Amino acid sequence: MEDHSVDDDNSSIRSSSPVMDRNPSPPPDREGDQGGEEVDAIGETVYSKHWLFSTFTRLIQIVSEQNMGDSDAQMQLPEEDEDELCKIWDMAMDKDVAGFLQEFKAADILLGVITKSRCPRLTEICVGILGNIACFPDTCLTLSQNNDLGVVLLLLLGDTDPPTLLETSRLLLTCVSQSDVSSLWLERVRQQTSVCSSLCFIMCSSTNMDLLVKVGELVDKLFDLDEELMKSWVTAGSQPSDEDEEEEEEGERRLDVASSLLEAAKQLRSESPEGLEVYLHALQLLTTIHHGIQTLAVAGGTGQALWTFLCEVVCEDLCQPDDPPFVLQEQKGLLVHALAVLSVLYACQDQEAEHSEADTLLPLVGSMLRVLQYHREVSSGHGQKEKKDGQEEEEKVDEQLQALIQTTVEFLSDVITDLTKDAVSELVTRGYLTEKTCLSAVGSMLPQFSPAVQHLVFMLSEADPQLADTVRKEFPVSLGPS
Numbered sequence: 321m322e323d324h325s326v327d328d329d330n331s332s333i334r335s336s337s338p339v340m341d342r343n344p345s346p347p348p349d350r351e352g353d354q355g356g357e358e359v360d361a362i363g364e365t366v367y368s369k370h371w372l373f374s375t376f377t378r379l380i381q382i383v384s385e386q387n388m389g390d391s392d393a394q395m396q397l398p399e400e401d402e403d404e405l406c407k408i409w410d411m412a413m414d415k416d417v418a419g420f421l422q423e424f425k426a427a428d429i430l431l432g433v434i435t436k437s438r439c440p441r442l443t444e445i446c447v448g449i450l451g452n453i454a455c456f457p458d459t460c461l462t463l464s465q466n467n468d469l470g471v472v473l474l475l476l477l478g479d480t481d482p483p484t485l486l487e488t489s490r491l492l493l494t495c496v497s498q499s500d501v502s503s504l505w506l507e508r509v510r511q512q513t514s515v516c517s518s519l520c521f522i523m524c525s526s527t528n529m530d531l532l533v534k535v536g537e538l539v540d541k542l543f544d545l546d547e548e549l550m551k552s553w554v555t556a557g558s559q560p561s562d563e564d565e566e567e568e569e570e571g572e573r574r575l576d577v578a579s580s581l582l583e584a585a586k587q588l589r590s591e592s593p594e595g596l597e598v599y600l601h602a603l604q605l606l607t608t609i610h611h612g613i614q615t616l617a618v619a620g621g622t623g624q625a626l627w628t629f630l631c632e633v634v635c636e637d638l639c640q641p642d643d644p645p646f647v648l649q650e651q652k653g654l655l656v657h658a659l660a661v662l663s664v665l666y667a668c669q670d671q672e673a674e675h676s677e678a679d680t681l682l683p684l685v686g687s688m689l690r691v692l693q694y695h696r697e698v699s700s701g702h703g704q705k706e707k708k709d710g711q712e713e714e715e716k717v718d719e720q721l722q723a724l725i726q727t728t729v730e731f732l733s734d735v736i737t738d739l740t741k742d743a744v745s746e747l748v749t750r751g752y753l754t755e756k757t758c759l760s761a762v763g764s765m766l767p768q769f770s771p772a773v774q775h776l777v778f779m780l781s782e783a784d785p786q787l788a789d790t791v792r793k794e795f796p797v798s799l800g801p802s
Contacts, residue, residue, distance in 0.1 A: 363416025372411075372420075375404050376429055383436045395439040405445045412452035421449075422459045431469045440481035447476065447484060451491035457498060464501035470508045477518035482528045489534040496541055506546050516553045520575035523584035532584045533595035539581070540602040547609060553577045554611045578606060578615050578622040582629060589633060593654060596633075600657035607664040617668040627665045630658045631680040634687050645694035645701075648721065655691065656724040663731040681735070682743065686752030688732045693760040695725055729764050733772035744776070745783040755790055762795055 360369050378401060386395045397405075411417045421427075430446040437443045450469075454460040463469065476488045496505045509515050522535050543550040554577055585599040603626070606612035616623035638651045638658075648655070662684070739747075747753035758780075765773050773795070780788035 362420045363414075365411075365414055365416050367411055367414070367417055369420070372408065372424070375408060376424075376426070379405065379433060380429065382442065383433045386438050387436055395437075395442075397439050397441045397445075402441065402445070405442075405449075409445055409448045409452065412449050413455065415456050418453045418456050418459045421453055422462050427453070427463050427466055427469055431466070431472060434476070435472060440479075440484055443476075443479070444481065444483040444487050447473070447487040447491055451487055451494060454491055454494045454498075457500060460495060460498050461500055464495055464504055470505070471512070474508060474512045474515055477515060477522075482526065482531050485522060485526075486528070486531045486534055489531070489538050493534065493538045493541060496538070496545065502545060506542070506549065509542060510546075510549055510552070513556075516556060516577070517575060520577060520580040523580040524575055526584075527587065529588065529591050529595065532587055533592055533598065536581075536584060536588075536595060536598040536602060539577075540598050540605070543602055543605045550605065551609055551611050554606065554609070554615055576615070576622070578603070578612070578626070581606075582622060582626050586629060589637070597653045597657065600630075600654060600661065604657045604660050607661055613664060613668055616665060619669075623665055623669060627662065627669070628680065630662050630665075631684050634658050634662070635680075635683040639687055639690050639694065641690065643694075645697040648691065648694050648698060648724070652718075652721050652724045656720060656727055659688070659724070659727050659731055663727065663734070666731070666734065682746055682750065682752065685732065685735055685739075685747060686750065686757075688728050688735075689752055689757035689761050691724070691728050692732070692764045693757045695721075696760040696763065725764065729769065732761060733765055733769035736772045736776050739775070739779060741779050741782050744779040748780075748784045748787070753784075753787070755787060758787060758791060759794055762791055766795060 361367065362369055362372070382397070382401055408421075412421060427450060430450055434443055434446050437446070450463065450473075454463050473488055473492060476484065477492075479485055479488070492505065496502045496509075519535055519539055522531065523539075526532055526535075581599050581603050585596055585603070588595040588599065607616065615621070616626065634655065638655055639647060744753065758776075762773050762776070773791075777788050777791055780791065
């Protein structure tokens with residue numbers, strides 16, 4: 321990670337947080353809990369309450385010792401203490417332990433440690449423990465109601481330590497994914513304007529794949545839950561502030577959501593197909609709002625770079641000629657999001673002038689033809705419904721695959737309508753438009769997109785009369801200009 325806007329010693333968190341001008345409070349007195357092994361055990365687990373108390377007491381001692389030294393120095397966590405704290409981190413995945421930690425006011429103790437910590441590893445572990453506590457609805461609700469903790473966690477997105485950022489993103493994603501508390505966290509995110517810039521910085525500058533994936537999941541979830549939040553982030557990126565203009569004068573690039581998502585997607589392209597799919601879905605969400613489309617439609621802007629990148633992903637990485645047809649099943653997520661975004665970009669920009677020259681449009685048409693061909697081959701191979709006890713067993717509807725085919729057909733129809741005779745001839749020459757791909761495409765487009773089919777056959781009648789005749793014989797298509 322590059323240098324961030326928040327110092328390594330968490331000074332900005334301490335100055336911005338409404339709490340912690342003193343050391344964390346010690347654990348509550350639990351003398352009555354130590355009357356035997358059964359009383360000492362946490363719930364039905366074998367974990368010891370007494371051991372937990374002593375470890376938290378040691379945790380407070382650690383952070384107190386750190387703050388007695390050089391206030392600017394970054395501290396290291398002793399190995400023995402790290403091992404003990406990591407045990408709590410693992411234990412917190414148990415529901416009984418998470419509940420006990422909540423009752424034990426562990427969130428307040430950990431909050432105090434986080435705001436005072438000058439040790440990145442210590443901060444990471446404390447946030448990780450909170451993340452595990454938040455995995456259960458009841459404990460997540462109580463934790464989420466701690467407003468001071470909410471403020472500090474959002475400020476932590478401006479930290480410089482990748483492991484801490486990873487655990488913070490994981491915790492926030494866990495919270496916003498739970499319906500009982502998501503609205504509370506969304507309101508906090510809306511109020512804390514630094515969240516957008518912090519996340520954009522991570523997406524633009526980090527090379528940590530795990531962190532990029534988790535941040536992408538967080539952004540995608542936020543956009544999916546709150547369209548107004550997405551709109552405000554897009555708008556903020558397109559309207560530079562005085563501070564942004566000063567940065568640009570100093571040669572620093574202003575960050576915006578669309579370009580940040582694209583930069584992270586580029587990093588993940590070869591490393592994590594699952595992570596790439598998350599970012600493509602977030603980019604697709606941007607195209608569902610007017611402000612997002614406007615941002616991408618700016619000539620020479622992010623939309624142009626996004627078109628080039630997505631064409632490379634679709635044409636070079638996915639659904640290749642030597643792939644088996646069932647590759648659609650494993651690549652359908654990536655394909656549907658990529659083609660959906662490309663479809664919007666095609667509609668809102670002068671693609672014929674910009675992308676024909678760049679030679680991206682014809683290979684893209686070839687890929688879409690191949691998608692429809694593979695789908696037809698897979699469908700014909702599994703056309704027979706299995707029978708069970710004399711009754712037909714209905715096949716489960718694959719909604720994502722259906723969405724891919726519908727998106728492909730609509731996009732391909734739009735492009736075909738704009739193709740010239742020369743372009744169609746080039747598709748034939750390059751081997752993109754063959755009898756197999758052509759019949760699959762026409763079969764998929766009819767009857768909904770008859771004008772596009774008519775235009776294709778009309779162009780083929782001059783570019784490849786034999787193929788045009790084959791289509792006419794197979795389908796009742798009227799020959800004529802669209």
